[in-house]
Amino acid sequence: MNPNKLIAAALLSICALGAMAQGVPPPQNVLQLSASGTVEVQQDLLSLTLTTSREGPDAATVQNQLKAALEAALTEARKAALPGQLDLRTGNFSLYPRYTRDQKISGWSGSAELVLEGRDFPRITATAGRIQTMTMGGVGFGLSREQRARVEGEAQAMAIERFKAKATELARGFGFSGYTLREVAVNSNDQGYPRPRMMAMEMKAAQADAPVPVEAGKSSVVVTVSGSVQLR
CATH class of the missing domain: 3.30.70.2970 (Protein of unknown function (DUF541), domain 2)
Known part of the structure; x- marks a missing residue:
């Protein structure tokens, strides 16, 4: 086929796709929401x-x-x-x-x-x-890898249950019987609260081969589930 005809055909296809996209009505009765689960755990x-x-x-x-x-x-x-x-x-x-x-x-x-x-x-x-x-x-x-994986599983299960409960509650509040899940994203992070007890002056005064004094704190592992649901 002539190269010019190929270009013309491609342009027509693009225009047709654009016209179809413009003709699609925006989604209705779609709700955006998020929920989080938090588990506090000892730093290990x-x-x-x-x-x-x-x-x-x-x-x-x-x-x-x-x-x-x-x-x-x-x-x-x-x-x-x-x-x-x-x-x-x-x-x-x-x-x-x-x-x-x-x-x-x-x-x-x-x-x-x-x-x-x-x-x-x-x-x-x-x-x-x-x-x-x-x-x-x-x-x-x-947190060690094992500790983080275990706690993230707990926090994730908590976040999912809260997301589902919130979606059900909001659907009924708006007069719908339920919902279907459209899209969802899961994110996790941890926030540490260390309490180190290592001080240079104490180290100098202590015995040369004495263990270094330290004390761990806790971390809060947070998993957030966010997305959209279709009310029905």
Whole structure:
């Protein structure tokens, strides 16, 4: 077929589809609504960050000092590592120059991080207390994958039941006998309320190899069901 005829045919098809779309009446008696389910649960995942910093006249010296401190910390931490209970990962490793007022390099600074994470709080805090080459940089709490999946299931079931109950109530309120589901979306998130008890001054005063004091809080897992229903 001639290319011009193909183009013309395509344009006619597009115009026809547009005309059909314009002729379709908008949906009637459609109701938009949403409902949420919330479950509060104890946080069971601890993430503890250890850090160290060094300064020196040249980059190689600072880098080697950081590597030595990190390797010593890893050697100690690996003794207690256990999948899911205490997992290790290195964090930020940075090296940068220090400048004088006339923008000349006067030396080098750097820092390194090691993260201890897992569900076994005593194992993690005791391990952190035994590491001598790094100090506490931060602590955070959250939900493990298993805990989140279990709680999300509960919150989702709650949100669905509330969505159905609200749809039924509104349908009857508007004089309809019921409804049919048109479309639906499910979203989930969790809001943490940690209560960390890790303070630098307390750490310095405590025994060098004492466990790091921490206390987890709770998270609220929220699942929202939203969508539209056709009243009938």
